[in-house]
Amino acid sequence: MSEEKRLKIAIQKSGRLADMSLQLLEKCGIFLTKSRDQLLCRAQNFPLDILLVRDDDIPAFLATDVCQLGILGQNVLLEKQAISNGIFSSLEQLLPIGQGKCRLSIAVPHDFIYESIASLNGKVIATSYKGLLGQYLATHKIKADIVTMEGAVEVAPRTHLADVICDLVSTGSTLISNGLVEKDVILESQAVLVMNQISDPEIAAIADKITSRIKAVLRAENSRYIMLNSPTKSLEAIKAVLPGSKSPTVMPLQGCDDMVAVHAVCEEGVFWDTMEDLKDCGANSILVVPIEKMLD
Ligand code: ATP
Ligand code: ZN
Numbered sequence: 001m002s003e004e005k006r007l008k009i010a011i012q013k014s015g016r017l018a019d020m021s022l023q024l025l026e027k028c029g030i031f032l033t034k035s036r037d038q039l040l041c042r043a044q045n046f047p048l049d050i051l052l053v054r055d056d057d058i059p060a061f062l063a064t065d066v067c068q069l070g071i072l073g074q075n076v077l078l079e080k081q082a083i084s085n086g087i088f089s090s091l092e093q094l095l096p097i098g099q100g101k102c103r104l105s106i107a108v109p110h111d112f113i114y115e116s117i118a119s120l121n122g123k124v125i126a127t128s129y130k131g132l133l134g135q136y137l138a139t140h141k142i143k144a145d146i147v148t149m150e151g152a153v154e155v156a157p158r159t160h161l162a163d164v165i166c167d168l169v170s171t172g173s174t175l176i177s178n179g180l181v182e183k184d185v186i187l188e189s190q191a192v193l194v195m196n197q198i199s200d201p202e203i204a205a206i207a208d209k210i211t212s213r214i215k216a217v218l219r220a221e222n223s224r225y226i227m228l229n230s231p232t233k234s235l236e237a238i239k240a241v242l243p244g245s246k247s248p249t250v251m252p253l254q255g256c257d258d259m260v261a262v263h264a265v266c267e268e269g270v271f272w273d274t275m276e277d278l279k280d281c282g283a284n285s286i287l288v289v290p291i292e293k294m295l296d
Helices: 018-027 055-063 074-083 130-139 173-177 201-222 232-241 272-280
Strands: 007-012 040-042 048-053 069-073 092-096 102-109 124-127 145-148 164-169 180-189 191-195 224-231 249-253 256-266 284-290
Touching: 007 018, 007 055, 007 201, 018 048, 018 201, 048 055, 055 069, 055 074, 055 191, 069 074, 069 201, 074 092, 074 130, 074 180, 074 191, 092 201, 124 130, 130 145, 130 180, 164 180, 173 180, 191 201, 224 232, 232 256, 232 272, 272 284
Parallel strands: 007 048, 007 069, 124 145, 124 164
Antiparallel strands: 040 048, 069 191, 092 191, 102 164, 102 180, 224 256, 224 284, 249 256
16 A cells, blocks of 8 residues: 655744744644654644754755745745755745744944945844845845844944844844834745745645635634624624624614625724724624634
8 A cells, every 4th residue: 555645745844933833733623743842743643744944954955845834934934045046946935924033234333324225335134044045135225244144133333233133023122222223124924834846746636735724714713703783774884893804794683674684704804993994884782703614
C-alpha cells in the first residue's frame, strides 16, 4: 500500500506568531500531537505535518520544498525577496491573517531634525531590514549608510552606532522607552499564509482544503450574526445601515402586522455606533452574536 501523502506547513516555533498560528490550525479542526520541543508535529486527523521553526527560516524551507505552506510576517518574506536574487520569487502570499500587525518604520532620536526623508542623506541607519530599507532609500534617491543589526536595533543611536533606526513597530512603546520618535512608515505588515508552487496534485488538493478552511475561519471571526425586529416601513433604511450584509432574511412576526424580524450575516465590524444607528431607524430587540464556522 502506498503511503498517504502529507502536506507540510511551517510556523514559528516561539515568538509573536507562534500561539496564533497553532490556534488558527486548531480552529481549522486540525489537532496535533503537540510537543513544542519537536521540529515536526503530526496532525492526528488531517494529512498535515507542522514544522516548528524560526520565522526567518520559513522562506528557505518553502523555496526548497521542505514545506509547501508557511505562516510568517510579510516583513520577513519581502525582506528575503529583497535581498535574494530571485530564489524566493515563486513564493506567493495567499491570505492576510489579520494578526501580527506591525510596521517597518524610520525612527529618530528626539533631538534629530527630521523634515522629510531627505534628512537621512549622509546619515547612518541601523536596521535588520537592509533589503527593504535599501529599496526605499533608492526609490527616494537618498544616499545613507546602512548598519545591519540582528536585534536591539533601538539602542543603536544611544550607543552612537547609528544616527537613526529602521525597525518594526507595533505599539511604539519600545521606541518611546528608548527616546525615539517614529517618522516614516516603509511597510505595513501582518502575518500571511505563504505558498510555494506545488506540482503534486494530491498535495495541492490538501493545500486547497487547508487554505479554504483558514479563509472560512478568518471570515467567521470577522463576521457577526445580527437579529433585530424592524417596523416594516423602516426595512429599507435598516438594510442600508447593516454593515457588509448582502441579503438579509426577513420574516413575519406573529401578532405584529407592521413589524418584521431581520436576520443578517454582517461581514464587517458591528460597533455600538451601528447598533445605535439601527435603533434610530426604528429597530428594536437587536442581538449581535459571534459566528463559529462559515462555509459557502
Ligand atoms: P524567531 O526566533 O522566530 O526568529 P523573531 O524574534 O524574529 O523570532 P518575533 O519578535 O517573534 O520574531 O516576531 C515575529 C513577527 O511578528 C515579526 O516578523 C513581525 O511580522 C511580527 N511583529 C508584530 N509586532 C511586532 C513588533 N512590535 N516587533 C517585532 N515583530 C513584530
Ligand atoms: Zn526571526
